[in-house]
Amino acid sequence: MKAVTTSPPPPDVDVVLPCLDEAGALPWVLARIPAGWRALVVDNGSTDGSADxxxxxxxxxxxxxxxxxxxxxxxxxxxxxxxxxxFCDCDASLDPSLLVPFVREVADGRADLVLGRRRPQGRGTWPTHARAGNLALARMLRRRTGLRLHDLGPLRAARREPLLALGLTDARSGYPLQMVVRAADAGWRVTEHDVPYLPRVGSSKVTGTWRGTWQAVRDMRRVLREPVAPTTAGGVRR
Structure with missing residues (x-):
């Protein structure tokens, strides 16, 4: 008799962890992935053995x-x-276990996209220039979409198929904003919750300097100039 094989069931939740030289932070981050969830570490050219x-x-x-x-x-x-x-950063500044209530909110149908509003823990956790850039972008986002958000942080949860249907294209630091803008254009219910923001391990690749912050703001301004997407994008408008 021919053996019957079955594919393993999909994980309850996938957590995407963009990674560039985060070998020192990975043990802390991965130890906090909830049981039953799968960590997807996306190595973006690390030279410190992060992938291993x-x-x-x-x-x-x-x-x-x-x-x-x-x-x-x-x-x-x-x-x-x-x-x-x-989605979660891979630098130990955010605890992925905080995503549990985010996922519950999406699974229960109370929200389509849930974001974490970063609350710095300790002096120097979030440099002044980075915080100022984030605040300016949040205000521009409010004018563009009407969403009264305070942060464009990387800790977030949503359903996979609607996310894919948004057709996100930004390859740089505008990606988080593009997700929110296109979700708003599609009529998604977007919510925001406070999360503790810890001192990161290592140096920031984006907002660690004024130059990096300015480049991120430029990327995101470009996203805000995109034309309004059709309200049916994403397939979750109600």
Whole structure:
């Protein structure tokens, strides 16, 4: 008799973790992935052995040679299989276990996209220039979409298929904003909750300097100039 094989069931939740030289932070981050969830570490050209560390700790590793935060997030979303996909930075500044109530809110149908509003823990956790840039973008986002958000942080949760249907294209630091803008244009219910923001391990690749912050703001301003997308995009408008 021919043996019957079955594919393993998809994970409850996939957590996309964009990664560039985060070997020192990965043990802390991956230890806090909730049981039953799958960690998708997207290696974006690390030279410190991050991919090997992630693999040894049980994470699924995806290699994305195209540099850029958005490119890494897109690669992770494309590789995801779970119904609900989360995103989290891989630098130990955010605890992925905080995503549990975010996922519950999406699964229960109370929200389509849930974001974490970062609350710095300790002096110097969030540099003044980075916080100022984030505040300015939040105000521009409010004018563009009407969403009264305070942060464009990386901790977030949504359903995979609607996310894919948004057709996100930004390969750089504009990706998080593009997700929110297109979700708003599609009529998604977007909510925001406070989360503790911890001192990161290592140096920031985006907002660690005034120059990096300015480049991120430029990327996001470009996103805000995009034309309004059709309200049916994403397939969750009610």
């Amino acid at each position: 560390v992630a693999r040894e700790l049980g994470a699924s590793v995806i290699h994305e040679p195209r540099r850029g935060f958005g490119a890494a997030c897109r690669a992770g979303l494309t590789a995801a299989e779970a119904d609900i996909v989360c």
